Amino acid sequence: MAASKVSGGLKAAMDDVKAKGRWALAAQFSFLVVSAVTLCVLLYAPRFSSAPAPYGATVGFFAPKPSSTSRTSSSAVQLGPPEHGGGGGGDADREGGGAPEQVLDNQVGSPCSSLPNHAICCDRTDYHSDVCFMAGDVRTDAASLSLLLFPPLAAPGGGGGAAADTATVEERIRPYTRKWDGYITKTIHEVTLRSARPEEATAGHHRCDVRHDAPAFVMTAGGYSHNLFHVFNDGFLPLWLTAQHLRRRVVLAALAYNPRWAGTYGEIISGLSAYPVVDLLRDRRTHCFPGAIVGTRYHDYLAVNSTRLRDNKTVVDFHRFLADAYDEHQDDSSGGGKPEATPPPPRRRPRLGIVSRKGRRVIENQAAVAELAASVGFDVDVMETATGAPLSATYASVSSYDALVGVHGADLTTFLFLRPGRAALAQVAPLGISLLSRNLFGVPAARMGLRYEQYDVSAGESSLSRRYPAGHVVVADPARARREQGGKEWDLVEHVYLRGQNVSLDLGRFRETLARLHSRWKEQQQSQVSGADALPRQ
């Protein structure tokens, strides 16, 4: 119950983390940190060249060959006599061992889905991430950043200790979703999972300082945590995918814990877990759990593949999870007097939010675009970014929009806050990054049941047409310009198309996009009146 939130000594560590992150980025790509949200567009670089691929192992830039990572090294290890007399320890399709004590693994067909009690199982079959499960008496060992599995407390002195005679099982894992990305993976702390040695089990070492009655969920608050796309794509969505079926009965044990993370995402964190977060690196006490999950599943860019989940959850359920997290929080802060999620009052005009970026990929004629949208019939809200406003404020704005419009960038991750089956996302794709834009936000938004429009800017609408002479390949044929760079393709994308470009939208052409959004909204209003407003199914 008394898990801790350590607050002392964090600043130095945070600065250290920041400094290291900046150094590494600066050294590799020599650019300056600008702001938390616009930082790190390069982070999805490794896979930018992927086609609009289905789920699975699409190999992108810098990624290792699949053969080196797709090898199965999963192990379903049984230590000692199985509780339920089941046989065949280590067999992926072990069956008939009786009901497992806890279903920690929610993935269909996983080698770890029928974990017997007192066992460690790692599933390393996925291209993106490894995930391990422990069932039994799990205790932390802060000094070695380990989780130790103790034998069941059976007949002391007798055969009970026999379990520990089994060769010590040891697994090591860096819990993050980009195991193909060596650059970031080596910044993730490595956790060791092993069975306690006989002398540890008998000598009364590792007495529990804190006992939890829910399993630990070891995860990291680090990784690419300064970029909203990655915060969701590699953080919260995978966390939810992996543990939502436990309905908050899981204790987050965080690596790289920091108050900024806990503060910025507090509502989401308490949506995932009903307990205080354990700061795994700084809390020296021995925490004891009835089991553990280490690492997360990953399905695709901002995706939930319902066929891989036992309970068939979809990304619409993830949206509902976010909505519950933020709506509940609003209730709390307003004294709890608010009734449940109030349906928005009937409006004459639909609401449209324009994401206002700073520094790069700016809409130069944003004021004119806002006027245009108003003239088409929208109530327009210009959404400033990188203001330091809490994410709950962003949630409140975006969830009220009927349409969200913005240039490609991490802020568009907030499409997750739009109402599925009702709202629309219109993404402006600058020159040279049309496919990247579609893959990162367009495809996921459509999967969530949003209407998706992509507005690909033409050469004349890009500020690059002022920097390069007319007809230059960079503006005239970005696809060819990229191909011609060969191995340096990413440099061109990064320095020119992502960081060196603003847009000035052609108002005549953009009006067509806005008009489509508006007439679709009107049709919807009519169909709602006639009662046909079911959510789309995935």
Ligand SMILES: *[C@@H]1O[C@H](CO)[C@@H](O)[C@H](O)[C@H]1NC(C)=O
């Ligand atoms: C979802 O996962 C299943 C099983 O892994 C896979 O066959 C299917 O292609 C995936 N769905 C999509 C939309 O990619």
Ligand SMILES: *[C@@H]1O[C@H](CO)[C@@H](O)[C@H](O)[C@H]1NC(C)=O
């Ligand atoms: C999930 O979908 C499968 C296949 O359609 C179905 O057999 C199963 O009952 C569903 N499970 C739940 C929990 O809805």
Ligand SMILES: *[C@@H]1O[C@H](CO)[C@@H](O)[C@H](O)[C@H]1NC(C)=O
């Ligand atoms: C884009 O616009 C911003 C804000 O006006 C400006 O600071 C930046 O220099 C512009 N970038 C380019 C490449 O024109």
